[in-house]
Amino acid sequence: MRKGLSGVIMLMILTLVISACSNGNNAASTNAGASQSPAETQQPAAGEPKDGGSLIIGVASDPVVLNPNYAGDRVSLTIDQALYAPLFQVNNGEKTFYLAESLTPSADNLTYTLKLKDGLTWHDGEKLTADDVVFTIDSILDEKQNSFLRANFLIGDKAVKAVKVDDLTVEFQLPQVSPAFEATLVQVSPIPKHIFENETDLEKSTKNAAPVGSGPFKFKEYKAGEYLTLERFDNYFGGKPHLDSVTYRIAKDTNAANLALQNGEINVQYLDPKDVATIQATNNFEILPYSEGRLAYLMFNANSDTGALAKKEVRQALSLALSRDELIQTAYTSSEYADPAKSFLTPDALYFTNDVTTFDNDAAKAKELLAAAGESNLKLRYIVQSGNKAQEAISLYVQQKLKAAGVEVELQNMDSSAWVQKFIDLKSTDYELALTGYIMGYDPDAYRILFTTDSSSNYSHYSNSEVDKLMNDGAGEADPVKRADIYKQVQEIIAEDAPIYPIAYTKTVVAVSKNYGGIDEAVLKPVVIFEDLSKIYQK
Amino acid sequence: MRQLIVRRLLQTLPMLFFVSVVCFTMIKLAPGDPVLSFVTPNMHADDIERIRHNLGLDKPAYIQYFIWIKEMFRGNFGYSLINHQPVLGQILERLPATAGLMGSAIALAVILAIPLGLIAGANRNRWADKLINFISYVGISIPLFWLAILLMYLFAIKLHLLPSMGMRTIGVESPLDVLKHGILPCTVLAFGFLAGYVRYIRSSTIGQLKEEYVQIQYAFGSKKSTILFRHVLKHVLLPVITLLGMSMGDLVAGAIVTETVFSWPGIGSLGMTAVKGMDYPVIMGITLFSSLMLIVGNLAADILYSFVDPRIKLKG
Numbered sequence A: 001m002r003k004g005l006s007g008v009i010m011l012m013i014l015t016l017v018i019s020a021c022s023n024g025n026n027a028a029s030t031n032a033g034a035s036q037s038p039a040e041t042q043q044p045a046a047g048e049p050k051d052g053g054s055l056i057i058g059v060a061s062d063p064v065v066l067n068p069n070y071a072g073d074r075v076s077l078t079i080d081q082a083l084y085a086p087l088f089q090v091n092n093g094e095k096t097f098y099l100a101e102s103l104t105p106s107a108d109n110l111t112y113t114l115k116l117k118d119g120l121t122w123h124d125g126e127k128l129t130a131d132d133v134v135f136t137i138d139s140i141l142d143e144k145q146n147s148f149l150r151a152n153f154l155i156g157d158k159a160v161k162a163v164k165v166d167d168l169t170v171e172f173q174l175p176q177v178s179p180a181f182e183a184t185l186v187q188v189s190p191i192p193k194h195i196f197e198n199e200t201d202l203e204k205s206t207k208n209a210a211p212v213g214s215g216p217f218k219f220k221e222y223k224a225g226e227y228l229t230l231e232r233f234d235n236y237f238g239g240k241p242h243l244d245s246v247t248y249r250i251a252k253d254t255n256a257a258n259l260a261l262q263n264g265e266i267n268v269q270y271l272d273p274k275d276v277a278t279i280q281a282t283n284n285f286e287i288l289p290y291s292e293g294r295l296a297y298l299m300f301n302a303n304s305d306t307g308a309l310a311k312k313e314v315r316q317a318l319s320l321a322l323s324r325d326e327l328i329q330t331a332y333t334s335s336e337y338a339d340p341a342k343s344f345l346t347p348d349a350l351y352f353t354n355d356v357t358t359f360d361n362d363a364a365k366a367k368e369l370l371a372a373a374g375e376s377n378l379k380l381r382y383i384v385q386s387g388n389k390a391q392e393a394i395s396l397y398v399q400q401k402l403k404a405a406g407v408e409v410e411l412q413n414m415d416s417s418a419w420v421q422k423f424i425d426l427k428s429t430d431y432e433l434a435l436t437g438y439i440m441g442y443d444p445d446a447y448r449i450l451f452t453t454d455s456s457s458n459y460s461h462y463s464n465s466e467v468d469k470l471m472n473d474g475a476g477e478a479d480p481v482k483r484a485d486i487y488k489q490v491q492e493i494i495a496e497d498a499p500i501y502p503i504a505y506t507k508t509v510v511a512v513s514k515n516y517g518g519i520d521e522a523v524l525k526p527v528v529i530f531e532d533l534s535k536i537y538q539k
Numbered sequence B: 001m002r003q004l005i006v007r008r009l010l011q012t013l014p015m016l017f018f019v020s021v022v023c024f025t026m027i028k029l030a031p032g033d034p035v036l037s038f039v040t041p042n043m044h045a046d047d048i049e050r051i052r053h054n055l056g057l058d059k060p061a062y063i064q065y066f067i068w069i070k071e072m073f074r075g076n077f078g079y080s081l082i083n084h085q086p087v088l089g090q091i092l093e094r095l096p097a098t099a100g101l102m103g104s105a106i107a108l109a110v111i112l113a114i115p116l117g118l119i120a121g122a123n124r125n126r127w128a129d130k131l132i133n134f135i136s137y138v139g140i141s142i143p144l145f146w147l148a149i150l151l152m153y154l155f156a157i158k159l160h161l162l163p164s165m166g167m168r169t170i171g172v173e174s175p176l177d178v179l180k181h182g183i184l185p186c187t188v189l190a191f192g193f194l195a196g197y198v199r200y201i202r203s204s205t206i207g208q209l210k211e212e213y214v215q216i217q218y219a220f221g222s223k224k225s226t227i228l229f230r231h232v233l234k235h236v237l238l239p240v241i242t243l244l245g246m247s248m249g250d251l252v253a254g255a256i257v258t259e260t261v262f263s264w265p266g267i268g269s270l271g272m273t274a275v276k277g278m279d280y281p282v283i284m285g286i287t288l289f290s291s292l293m294l295i296v297g298n299l300a301a302d303i304l305y306s307f308v309d310p311r312i313k314l315k316g
Helices: A002-023 A026-030 A074-083 A130-141 A181-186 A254-262 A273-281 A312-320 A324-332 A363-372 A389-404 A416-424 A444-451 A465-476 A480-497 B002-029 B045-054 B061-073 B087-122 B127-141 B144-158 B175-209 B212-219 B224-246 B248-262 B267-276 B280-308
Strands: A054-059 A088-091 A094-097 A100-105 A111-116 A161-166 A169-173 A217-223 A227-232 A245-250 A268-271 A285-300 A338-340 A379-385 A408-414 A433-439 A500-513
Touching: A054 A074, A054 A254, A074 A217, A074 A227, A074 A245, A088 A181, A094 A100, A111 A130, A111 A181, A130 A161, A130 A169, A217 A245, A254 A268, A254 A273, A254 B144, A254 B248, A268 A273, A273 A285, A273 A500, A312 A363, A312 A500, A324 A338, A324 A389, A324 A500, A379 A389, A379 A416, A389 A408, A389 A433, A408 A416, A416 A433, A444 A465, A444 A480, A465 A480, B002 B061, B002 B280, B087 B127, B087 B175, B087 B224, B087 B248, B087 B267, B087 B280, B127 B175, B144 B175, B144 B248, B175 B224, B175 B248, B212 B224, B224 B248, B224 B280, B248 B267, B248 B280, B267 B280
Parallel strands: A054 A245, A054 A268, A379 A408, A379 A433
Antiparallel strands: A088 A094, A100 A111, A111 A169, A161 A169, A217 A227, A227 A245, A268 A500, A285 A433, A285 A500, A338 A500
16 A cells, blocks of 8 residues: 555656756747747847747648648648748738749730849759749649649630740730739749659649748748748848748647747737737737738528528618627627628728628618518528637527517528538528638639629629629729729629628737737738748847 | 467458448538538639549549548558548557557556555545545546646646647657656546546455455455555456456547647547548548557457456457
8 A cells, every 4th residue: 555655656756856857948948949038038229130049830730731832721821931932922002022023014914024033042052943933833724733723824714824035034925914913923932843843743742741942931840740840041032031940830729729829839829809818918929910801791692492682672681680890799809800891892902992882780771671672571591600609609699680670590500511511512502691701812803703693602692794794894904993993883783782791801810929029021911920931030 | 369369350350341331431421521621712613623523522432432442452541632641651650649648648547546446445435535536526527628728727827837738849859858748638638537447446446345355364464555455456457457448449539639639749639630621531541540449459458357367268
C-alpha cells in the first residue's frame, strides 16, 4: 500500500518537476521565435521598424495545397500570399504593383501588355521572367490541369492568350473586350516554370510540398497537423522583410485557439465577435475589424415548388417584414462588425452604391403587399445549418418577424454538408429561405453568374431580361462612365425586384498582438489577412 | 501460440471487409459531397463536374467501392480527395503522435486507477472510498472537451506552467518538449478512462477481500497493505487487462476529441478533418486502421491474460 502510494506521489512529483524544469524557459519556448516580452525587447526609435523576430498566425486547418493555381481554401490562400507574390493587387480601385511594373490596355482594349519588374528571382535563385507568367496562364487554361481559375480566363467561351514578347513583357490577347479582365489577373500569382514544366499533374505534384515562390517568405518546414513555418527571403523585390520567420499554427478548436492567443502561443488570430470582449480585456491585442467585401443575405428561392417567391410583391413583402438593424444585432452582436447592406454589390466593388430602393421594417405594409399579391396563410420552409450560431439566431428571428406579418416559417435544421448540397443544387425546390453570403471581388461583372437568367450560381433563380442585357453590356463596356451608369441601373433594378434580402456587409475581426507594428503598411486583406507580410515588424 | 496469433489475425480479414462495406455505405448514404469543399460561387458548373469526374465521384457508388478495394489489395489506401496526398502516408505520419498519446494516457489511467481502486475497495463506505467514488462520478460525467478547456485555462493561462496546444514548440525537436506538450492532452484522455477503471477495480477488490485466501493472510498477521498489493492485486489485474482490450474503441473516440482540442497532430484530428470534408478515402483508411487496432488490442489483451494467469490457455 505504502509502495503504491509512494509510486503515485513520485509520478506526480516527476510530472511537476518536468513542467517546473521547463517552466524557466516556458515563456521563451512557447513563444520561440514569437513575441518577446517587452523587457527582452530593445525599444526601437519611434516609428522605425526593427528587423528580426517572428510572427505566429493561428489558422483553422492544414493547408490543402501550396500552389496558387489550386488554392481555394482560406488557409492555403493565406499561406500562398506570403509564398507567392502576385502580379499586382487592387485596393479601393487603386493598383499596387508587385511582380508587375505596369499593365497597359491597348487602344481597342483587346490586348493588355504586362511589364515585369527587372531582377525578379524565385526563392531558389532562378530568374523570374515572362516565361513563368505564360507557363502559369497556359497551365491554368489546360483542362487536364484542373485549375479552379480556368473559367476566369475564358471570355465568351474563348480563351485569353498569353504571349511572351521579351523576358520582361507578356501580352494578353483577349477574344473580346472585357474590362473585368484586370480583376481576373489580380488572382494570378505566377508559379515557376523551371520547377513544374515536366509535371503531368500539377495539382498532385510532390513539388507542391516544398514550394518555390517569389513572395517575401520562403518555405522552411511543415509539420502536418501542427504548423508550417516560412523564413525571410532576403532577395524579395519589395525589400528584405523585417521578420525572420512567419509560422502558421494549426488550431482547429476555436476556444483552444483563443486560449493559445492569450498565452502568446499565437500572435494573430481571427475572432468571433462574441469573443472580442474577452481578448480585448487582456489589453495585449489590437482588435481590427475590416471589411472582407462580403455580403450576408437572406436568399429567396423563386424556384420552390409552391412558386410563392416567384412573385416580386411577395419578396418585397417579406423584406418589409424584417429589420436590417435588428438582424445585424442578432447575428453580429454590434453594428461595429457589420454595415447595413442594400445593394447586391459590396462596398469594395467598382460602381457600388447603397443609395437604392430598400424594403425594410414595415410590417403593416408587408401585410398589405401580401394581400395585394393574393397570398394568405403563406407557409415557407427555411433551411438552417445546425450548429451555425449566426444562422440559428437569424432563423429564429426571421420566423418570429414573419409570423407578425402573417407568414408561417418552418425551420429545417440540417448538417452543414447537407445544407450546402441542397443550397448549391439549382434543382432544389423544397425550400424557400436560406441565409448565406458571398465574396465576389471588386469587378461587378463577377456578380453576373449570381443574377442573370439560368446562370451557374443563380441560386435564387432570379430572372429579369433587362438585368441580363445590362449585365452583358457592362461586361463588354470599356468606357468607365458608361459602365458606371450600367451598374447603377442594375443595382437599382435588383434592389427593386428583391431576389435577395441584403442584410450586411460583414467585417472580419482579427486580433493582432500589440508587440507588432507595420499593420497599416501590410494592408489588411480579405481572406488572406495581410496583403504584404514583409512590412510587419516586431516592436 | 504463434499459430494461434496468425489464425486470429487472419480471422480479422472478413471482419475488416465487413467494416469497410458498412463504413462505405454509411459515407455514401450521408448527405454531402467532397466536391463541395472546392465550390466557390464564381466556379462554373462545368468546372465542378470536371473535378467530380477527375476524382471518380461521378461513377456509381459500388464501382467506387470496388476501385477502392482493388487498390487496397495492392496495398494502396488511395489518395485524399481534398489534398491528394496518399492516405497511408498521412496515417503513418500521424501514427506516432496518436500512439504516444494513447499509450501514455492508458498507462497513466492504469497507474492511478489501481491504487485508487484498491484503496476505495479496501475502505468501503469510509471517507476515502466516498472521495474516490465522488471523483469517479465526476470523471464519468464530465465532457472531455470541457475538461480540456478547463485544464488549458488553468495550467497555460493562469499558472503558465504548460503550453496550451500542439505537440512541440515551433522549431524545437526535443523529447522533453514533446513530453511537456503531452501532459495536458494525456491527462484529459486518461481521465476519461480513470473513472471507469477505478470503479471496476473497486468492485473487484471488494469481491476479492471476501475470498478465503485473504482471510488466511489476515490470520497469518499480514498487514492490510501487503495483502492488497501482494495478493489481491494479482487477482484484480486480470479484469483490468480485459478492460484494456475493450477500451480501444473508446480510446480512439476520446483521442478524436482530445487531439482536436489540443491541436495534437494525430490520427484523430486527421479523421475529424476528413469527416468534415467528406474525404472518404481518408475516412475509410482511418476506420480500417482503428478497427485493426481494436482487434489487435483485444488479441494482445488475451495474450497478456495468459501470461498473467498461466492457468488460462488461449484457444483459437
